[in-house]
Amino acid sequence: MKASEVRTLQKKTLQYLKKAHIAVSPKEARNIEVSDMGLGMIETCGLQLVVYENNDRYCAKEIVLLPRQTCPEHRHPARGEQGPGKQETFRCRWGIVYLYVEGTAVRRPKARVPKARKEHFTVFNEIILKPGDQYTLPPNTLHWFQAGPGGAVVSEFSSSSDDASDIFTDPLISRIPVIDQ
Amino acid sequence: MKASEVRTLQKKTLQYLKKAHIAVSPKEARNIEVSDMGLGMIETCGLQLVVYENNDRYCAKEIVLLPRQTCPEHRHPARGEQGPGKQETFRCRWGIVYLYVEGTAVRRPKARVPKARKEHFTVFNEIILKPGDQYTLPPNTLHWFQAGPGGAVVSEFSSSSDDASDIFTDPLISRIPVIDQ
Numbered sequence: 001m002k003a004s005e006v007r008t009l010q011k012k013t014l015q016y017l018k019k020a021h022i023a024v025s026p027k028e029a030r031n032i033e034v035s036d037m038g039l040g041m042i043e044t045c046g047l048q049l050v051v052y053e054n055n056d057r058y059c060a061k062e063i064v065l066l067p068r069q070t071c072p073e074h075r076h077p078a079r080g081e082q083g084p085g086k087q088e089t090f091r092c093r094w095g096i097v098y099l100y101v102e103g104t105a106v107r108r109p110k111a112r113v114p115k116a117r118k119e120h121f122t123v124f125n126e127i128i129l130k131p132g133d134q135y136t137l138p139p140n141t142l143h144w145f146q147a148g149p150g151g152a153v154v155s156e157f158s159s160s161s162d163d164a165s166d167i168f169t170d171p172l173i174s175r176i177p178v179i180d181q
Numbered sequence: 182m183k184a185s186e187v188r189t190l191q192k193k194t195l196q197y198l199k200k201a202h203i204a205v206s207p208k209e210a211r212n213i214e215v216s217d218m219g220l221g222m223i224e225t226c227g228l229q230l231v232v233y234e235n236n237d238r239y240c241a242k243e244i245v246l247l248p249r250q251t252c253p254e255h256r257h258p259a260r261g262e263q264g265p266g267k268q269e270t271f272r273c274r275w276g277i278v279y280l281y282v283e284g285t286a287v288r289r290p291k292a293r294v295p296k297a298r299k300e301h302f303t304v305f306n307e308i309i310l311k312p313g314d315q316y317t318l319p320p321n322t323l324h325w326f327q328a329g330p331g332g333a334v335v336s337e338f339s340s341s342s343d344d345a346s347d348i349f350t351d352p353l354i355s356r357i358p359v360i361d362q
Protein backbone atom coordinates (compact mmCIF):
# COMPACT_ATOMS: atom_id res chain seq x y z
CA MET A 1 0.00 0.00 0.00
CA LYS A 2 1.08 3.54 -0.69
CA ALA A 3 1.89 5.71 2.32
CA SER A 4 -0.74 8.22 1.17
CA GLU A 5 -3.38 5.48 1.07
CA VAL A 6 -2.43 4.38 4.57
CA ARG A 7 -2.73 7.95 5.82
CA THR A 8 -6.17 8.32 4.23
CA LEU A 9 -7.35 5.14 5.94
CA GLN A 10 -5.86 6.22 9.25
CA LYS A 11 -7.88 9.42 9.01
CA LYS A 12 -11.05 7.47 8.23
CA THR A 13 -10.31 5.18 11.18
CA LEU A 14 -10.14 8.19 13.49
CA GLN A 15 -13.52 9.35 12.19
CA TYR A 16 -15.08 5.98 13.09
CA LEU A 17 -13.47 6.03 16.53
CA LYS A 18 -14.92 9.49 17.05
CA LYS A 19 -18.38 8.27 16.05
CA ALA A 20 -17.95 5.46 18.60
CA HIS A 21 -16.81 8.00 21.25
CA ILE A 22 -13.52 6.13 21.72
CA ALA A 23 -10.53 8.28 22.63
CA VAL A 24 -7.04 7.40 21.46
CA SER A 25 -3.75 9.09 22.26
CA PRO A 26 -1.87 11.11 19.60
CA LYS A 27 0.76 8.33 19.48
CA GLU A 28 -1.92 5.68 18.97
CA ALA A 29 -3.47 7.80 16.22
CA ARG A 30 -0.10 8.02 14.42
CA ASN A 31 0.44 4.26 14.73
CA ILE A 32 -2.93 3.04 13.49
CA GLU A 33 -2.21 -0.19 11.68
CA VAL A 34 -3.72 -0.52 8.23
CA SER A 35 -3.55 -3.91 6.56
CA ASP A 36 -4.79 -5.08 3.19
CA MET A 37 -3.25 -8.51 3.84
CA GLY A 38 -1.36 -8.12 0.59
CA LEU A 39 -4.53 -8.51 -1.50
CA GLY A 40 -4.48 -4.95 -2.80
CA MET A 41 -8.20 -4.39 -2.23
CA ILE A 42 -8.27 -2.76 1.21
CA GLU A 43 -11.80 -1.37 1.05
CA THR A 44 -13.07 -4.93 0.49
CA CYS A 45 -10.54 -7.08 2.38
CA GLY A 46 -8.55 -5.62 5.20
CA LEU A 47 -8.82 -3.89 8.53
CA GLN A 48 -7.57 -1.06 10.69
CA LEU A 49 -6.22 -1.59 14.20
CA VAL A 50 -5.35 0.38 17.29
CA VAL A 51 -3.24 -1.89 19.49
CA TYR A 52 -3.66 -0.77 23.09
CA GLU A 53 -1.50 -3.45 24.72
CA ASN A 54 0.14 -6.66 23.59
CA ASN A 55 2.36 -8.43 26.10
CA ASP A 56 3.27 -12.08 26.71
CA ARG A 57 0.01 -12.69 28.62
CA TYR A 58 -2.79 -10.65 27.07
CA CYS A 59 -3.65 -8.28 24.27
CA ALA A 60 -6.28 -5.59 23.72
CA LYS A 61 -7.04 -3.84 20.44
CA GLU A 62 -9.69 -1.77 18.79
CA ILE A 63 -10.59 -3.03 15.30
CA VAL A 64 -12.13 -0.52 12.92
CA LEU A 65 -13.91 -1.74 9.80
CA LEU A 66 -15.16 0.37 6.93
CA PRO A 67 -18.64 -0.37 5.56
CA ARG A 68 -18.67 -4.00 4.35
CA GLN A 69 -14.91 -4.31 4.88
CA THR A 70 -13.95 -7.93 5.56
CA CYS A 71 -11.27 -9.56 7.66
CA PRO A 72 -10.63 -12.72 5.62
CA GLU A 73 -10.92 -16.24 7.02
CA HIS A 74 -8.08 -17.37 9.26
CA ARG A 75 -7.17 -19.25 12.43
CA HIS A 76 -4.62 -18.85 15.21
CA PRO A 77 -2.56 -22.04 15.55
CA ALA A 78 -0.56 -23.15 18.60
CA ARG A 79 2.83 -21.48 18.78
CA GLY A 80 5.63 -23.73 20.09
CA GLU A 81 5.84 -23.68 23.86
CA GLN A 82 3.35 -20.84 24.25
CA GLY A 83 0.44 -23.22 24.68
CA PRO A 84 -2.70 -23.30 22.55
CA GLY A 85 -3.28 -20.73 19.82
CA LYS A 86 -4.58 -17.25 20.43
CA GLN A 87 -8.00 -17.13 22.06
CA GLU A 88 -10.00 -14.00 21.39
CA THR A 89 -13.15 -12.19 22.41
CA PHE A 90 -14.80 -9.80 19.95
CA ARG A 91 -16.99 -7.14 21.51
CA CYS A 92 -18.93 -4.84 19.23
CA ARG A 93 -18.70 -1.21 20.37
CA TRP A 94 -20.32 0.57 17.46
CA GLY A 95 -22.04 -0.44 14.22
CA ILE A 96 -22.74 -4.05 13.34
CA VAL A 97 -20.48 -7.01 12.66
CA TYR A 98 -21.24 -10.28 10.96
CA LEU A 99 -18.91 -12.93 12.39
CA TYR A 100 -18.57 -16.38 10.85
CA VAL A 101 -17.17 -19.36 12.72
CA GLU A 102 -17.09 -23.15 12.36
CA GLY A 103 -20.42 -24.91 12.76
CA THR A 104 -23.78 -25.04 11.04
CA ALA A 105 -23.80 -22.77 8.00
CA VAL A 106 -26.58 -20.24 7.47
CA ARG A 107 -28.30 -20.44 4.12
CA ARG A 108 -28.21 -16.73 3.43
CA PRO A 109 -25.30 -14.99 5.15
CA LYS A 110 -25.89 -11.33 5.96
CA ALA A 111 -22.30 -10.59 4.93
CA ARG A 112 -21.41 -10.30 1.27
CA VAL A 113 -18.60 -12.70 0.48
CA PRO A 114 -15.91 -10.83 -1.51
CA LYS A 115 -16.44 -12.19 -5.00
CA ALA A 116 -12.80 -12.08 -6.14
CA ARG A 117 -11.71 -14.39 -3.29
CA LYS A 118 -14.98 -16.25 -2.80
CA GLU A 119 -13.56 -19.78 -2.65
CA HIS A 120 -11.43 -18.91 0.39
CA PHE A 121 -14.42 -18.37 2.68
CA THR A 122 -15.46 -21.77 4.02
CA VAL A 123 -17.19 -21.29 7.43
CA PHE A 124 -20.67 -19.81 7.65
CA ASN A 125 -21.95 -20.26 11.18
CA GLU A 126 -23.27 -16.71 11.54
CA ILE A 127 -23.04 -14.59 14.69
CA ILE A 128 -24.39 -11.06 14.54
CA LEU A 129 -22.82 -8.60 16.94
CA LYS A 130 -24.41 -5.27 17.78
CA PRO A 131 -23.08 -2.79 20.38
CA GLY A 132 -22.81 -4.58 23.73
CA ASP A 133 -22.70 -8.06 22.15
CA GLN A 134 -19.59 -10.21 22.25
CA TYR A 135 -18.35 -13.64 21.24
CA THR A 136 -15.36 -15.65 22.44
CA LEU A 137 -13.64 -17.81 19.87
CA PRO A 138 -11.77 -20.99 20.82
CA PRO A 139 -8.10 -21.17 19.71
CA ASN A 140 -7.24 -22.50 16.27
CA THR A 141 -10.76 -22.32 14.84
CA LEU A 142 -11.55 -20.73 11.49
CA HIS A 143 -13.32 -17.38 11.47
CA TRP A 144 -13.88 -14.29 9.38
CA PHE A 145 -15.94 -11.17 9.81
CA GLN A 146 -17.42 -8.25 7.93
CA ALA A 147 -18.84 -4.91 9.03
CA GLY A 148 -22.41 -4.01 8.23
CA PRO A 149 -23.25 -1.23 5.75
CA GLY A 150 -22.28 1.53 8.20
CA GLY A 151 -18.90 0.15 9.30
CA ALA A 152 -18.02 -1.07 12.79
CA VAL A 153 -15.76 -0.67 15.78
CA VAL A 154 -14.94 -3.88 17.65
CA SER A 155 -12.86 -4.39 20.78
CA GLU A 156 -10.69 -7.47 20.73
CA PHE A 157 -9.58 -8.92 24.07
CA SER A 158 -7.27 -11.92 23.73
CA SER A 159 -4.27 -13.90 24.83
CA SER A 160 -1.05 -12.49 23.39
CA SER A 161 -1.12 -11.68 19.70
CA ASP A 162 1.36 -12.59 17.00
CA ASP A 163 -0.15 -11.76 13.64
CA ALA A 164 2.73 -13.40 11.78
CA SER A 165 1.57 -16.84 12.98
CA ASP A 166 -2.00 -16.47 11.68
CA ILE A 167 -2.96 -19.01 9.04
CA PHE A 168 -5.25 -17.64 6.33
CA THR A 169 -7.42 -19.84 4.15
CA ASP A 170 -6.56 -17.68 1.13
CA PRO A 171 -3.04 -18.62 -0.07
CA LEU A 172 -2.55 -15.14 -1.53
CA ILE A 173 -2.67 -13.50 1.88
CA SER A 174 0.43 -12.33 3.66
CA ARG A 175 -0.35 -10.63 6.94
CA ILE A 176 2.27 -7.91 6.80
CA PRO A 177 1.10 -4.92 8.77
CA VAL A 178 1.83 -1.55 7.24
CA ILE A 179 2.46 1.04 9.91
CA ASP A 180 2.93 4.65 8.98
CA GLN A 181 5.57 5.94 11.38
CA MET B 182 -24.65 -4.15 51.53
CA LYS B 183 -28.42 -4.12 51.23
CA ALA B 184 -29.89 -5.41 47.98
CA SER B 185 -31.66 -2.06 47.50
CA GLU B 186 -28.34 -0.22 47.84
CA VAL B 187 -26.74 -2.52 45.28
CA ARG B 188 -29.59 -1.89 42.86
CA THR B 189 -29.26 1.87 43.28
CA LEU B 190 -25.54 1.68 42.52
CA GLN B 191 -26.16 -0.57 39.54
CA LYS B 192 -28.51 2.06 38.16
CA LYS B 193 -25.93 4.79 38.72
CA THR B 194 -23.32 2.61 37.00
CA LEU B 195 -25.54 2.32 33.94
CA GLN B 196 -25.86 6.12 33.87
CA TYR B 197 -22.07 6.50 33.79
CA LEU B 198 -21.74 3.86 31.06
CA LYS B 199 -24.33 5.78 29.06
CA LYS B 200 -22.37 9.00 29.50
CA ALA B 201 -19.30 7.13 28.25
CA HIS B 202 -21.30 5.75 25.28
CA ILE B 203 -20.51 2.19 26.32
CA ALA B 204 -23.18 -0.40 25.52
CA VAL B 205 -23.77 -3.39 27.76
CA SER B 206 -26.14 -6.30 27.31
CA PRO B 207 -29.26 -6.67 29.52
CA LYS B 208 -27.57 -9.64 31.25
CA GLU B 209 -24.42 -7.61 31.92
CA ALA B 210 -26.58 -4.79 33.30
CA ARG B 211 -28.31 -7.20 35.70
CA ASN B 212 -24.96 -8.63 36.84
CA ILE B 213 -23.09 -5.39 37.51
CA GLU B 214 -20.82 -6.15 40.44
CA VAL B 215 -20.93 -3.66 43.29
CA SER B 216 -18.31 -4.00 46.01
CA ASP B 217 -17.70 -1.97 49.12
CA MET B 218 -14.89 -4.36 50.10
CA GLY B 219 -16.66 -4.89 53.38
CA LEU B 220 -15.83 -1.38 54.62
CA GLY B 221 -19.44 -0.18 54.57
CA MET B 222 -18.63 3.14 52.93
CA ILE B 223 -19.23 2.39 49.25
CA GLU B 224 -19.44 5.98 48.02
CA THR B 225 -15.92 6.54 49.41
CA CYS B 226 -14.27 3.13 49.08
CA GLY B 227 -15.53 0.66 46.54
CA LEU B 228 -16.17 0.16 42.87
CA GLN B 229 -18.60 -1.11 40.25
CA LEU B 230 -17.64 -3.64 37.60
CA VAL B 231 -18.94 -5.06 34.36
CA VAL B 232 -16.96 -8.23 33.68
CA TYR B 233 -16.93 -8.84 29.93
CA GLU B 234 -14.74 -11.94 29.91
CA ASN B 235 -12.60 -13.77 32.44
CA ASN B 236 -11.03 -17.03 31.33
CA ASP B 237 -7.82 -18.85 32.26
CA ARG B 238 -5.76 -16.66 29.90
CA TYR B 239 -7.14 -13.13 29.90
CA CYS B 240 -9.76 -10.87 31.42
CA ALA B 241 -11.54 -7.70 30.32
CA LYS B 242 -13.73 -5.51 32.51
CA GLU B 243 -15.21 -2.06 32.63
CA ILE B 244 -14.67 -0.34 35.98
CA VAL B 245 -17.09 2.43 36.90
CA LEU B 246 -16.20 4.85 39.68
CA LEU B 247 -18.48 7.43 41.26
CA PRO B 248 -17.05 10.91 41.86
CA ARG B 249 -14.03 10.56 44.18
CA GLN B 250 -14.80 6.87 44.76
CA THR B 251 -11.62 4.97 45.63
CA CYS B 252 -10.42 1.45 44.95
CA PRO B 253 -8.26 0.88 48.05
CA GLU B 254 -4.58 -0.11 47.89
CA HIS B 255 -3.87 -3.73 46.97
CA ARG B 256 -1.62 -6.03 44.97
CA HIS B 257 -2.08 -9.22 42.96
CA PRO B 258 0.27 -11.93 44.24
CA ALA B 259 1.45 -15.03 42.40
CA ARG B 260 -1.10 -17.84 42.52
CA GLY B 261 0.41 -21.32 42.80
CA GLU B 262 1.27 -22.78 39.42
CA GLN B 263 -0.44 -20.01 37.48
CA GLY B 264 2.76 -18.02 37.16
CA PRO B 265 3.26 -14.44 38.31
CA GLY B 266 0.40 -12.42 39.77
CA LYS B 267 -2.23 -10.69 37.70
CA GLN B 268 -0.86 -8.09 35.31
CA GLU B 269 -3.26 -5.34 34.35
CA THR B 270 -3.68 -2.41 32.01
CA PHE B 271 -5.96 0.45 33.00
CA ARG B 272 -7.32 2.51 30.13
CA CYS B 273 -9.40 5.56 30.92
CA ARG B 274 -12.50 5.76 28.71
CA TRP B 275 -14.35 8.62 30.34
CA GLY B 276 -13.72 11.08 33.17
CA ILE B 277 -10.43 11.21 35.01
CA VAL B 278 -8.61 8.74 37.22
CA TYR B 279 -5.81 9.28 39.67
CA LEU B 280 -3.75 6.10 39.87
CA TYR B 281 -1.08 5.55 42.52
CA VAL B 282 1.69 2.99 42.19
CA GLU B 283 5.01 2.21 43.83
CA GLY B 284 7.77 4.74 43.21
CA THR B 285 8.51 8.37 43.97
CA ALA B 286 5.67 9.91 45.93
CA VAL B 287 4.09 13.18 44.85
CA ARG B 288 3.97 15.86 47.53
CA ARG B 289 0.36 16.82 46.90
CA PRO B 290 -1.71 13.96 45.50
CA LYS B 291 -4.66 15.03 43.38
CA ALA B 292 -6.73 12.25 44.97
CA ARG B 293 -8.20 12.75 48.41
CA VAL B 294 -7.08 9.91 50.66
CA PRO B 295 -10.15 8.53 52.50
CA LYS B 296 -9.62 9.92 56.02
CA ALA B 297 -11.15 7.01 57.92
CA ARG B 298 -8.65 4.52 56.42
CA LYS B 299 -5.79 6.96 55.77
CA GLU B 300 -2.98 4.83 57.19
CA HIS B 301 -3.66 2.04 54.69
CA PHE B 302 -2.65 4.11 51.66
CA THR B 303 1.14 3.85 51.32
CA VAL B 304 2.10 4.38 47.64
CA PHE B 305 1.89 7.82 46.05
CA ASN B 306 3.60 7.69 42.68
CA GLU B 307 0.85 9.54 40.81
CA ILE B 308 -0.35 8.72 37.30
CA ILE B 309 -3.19 10.79 35.89
CA LEU B 310 -5.32 9.06 33.28
CA LYS B 311 -7.65 10.96 30.98
CA PRO B 312 -9.68 9.41 28.13
CA GLY B 313 -7.27 7.64 25.77
CA ASP B 314 -4.54 7.32 28.41
CA GLN B 315 -3.51 3.96 29.83
CA TYR B 316 -1.03 2.42 32.24
CA THR B 317 0.19 -1.17 32.59
CA LEU B 318 0.97 -2.33 36.09
CA PRO B 319 3.53 -5.06 36.78
CA PRO B 320 2.27 -8.08 38.78
CA ASN B 321 2.34 -7.99 42.58
CA THR B 322 2.92 -4.24 42.91
CA LEU B 323 0.86 -2.03 45.20
CA HIS B 324 -1.66 0.32 43.63
CA TRP B 325 -4.85 2.22 44.34
CA PHE B 326 -6.95 4.65 42.36
CA GLN B 327 -9.64 7.27 42.69
CA ALA B 328 -11.96 8.92 40.20
CA GLY B 329 -11.87 12.66 39.72
CA PRO B 330 -14.77 14.88 40.81
CA GLY B 331 -16.99 13.77 37.89
CA GLY B 332 -16.51 10.00 38.22
CA ALA B 333 -14.77 7.74 35.69
CA VAL B 334 -15.09 4.74 33.43
CA VAL B 335 -11.94 2.66 33.03
CA SER B 336 -11.33 -0.42 30.91
CA GLU B 337 -9.19 -3.07 32.56
CA PHE B 338 -7.36 -5.52 30.31
CA SER B 339 -5.44 -8.18 32.22
CA SER B 340 -4.28 -11.73 32.66
CA SER B 341 -6.95 -13.88 34.29
CA SER B 342 -8.60 -12.39 37.34
CA ASP B 343 -9.23 -13.95 40.74
CA ASP B 344 -10.37 -11.23 43.12
CA ALA B 345 -10.24 -13.60 46.09
CA SER B 346 -6.42 -13.70 45.88
CA ASP B 347 -5.98 -9.91 46.02
CA ILE B 348 -4.03 -8.68 49.03
CA PHE B 349 -5.26 -5.37 50.43
CA THR B 350 -3.12 -3.12 52.60
CA ASP B 351 -6.14 -2.41 54.83
CA PRO B 352 -6.67 -5.44 57.14
CA LEU B 353 -10.39 -4.63 57.41
CA ILE B 354 -10.98 -5.31 53.73
CA SER B 355 -12.57 -8.50 52.53
CA ARG B 356 -13.07 -8.54 48.77
CA ILE B 357 -16.41 -10.27 48.68
CA PRO B 358 -18.28 -9.21 45.59
CA VAL B 359 -21.97 -8.61 46.05
CA ILE B 360 -23.86 -9.51 42.91
CA ASP B 361 -27.53 -8.79 42.66
CA GLN B 362 -28.97 -11.73 40.71
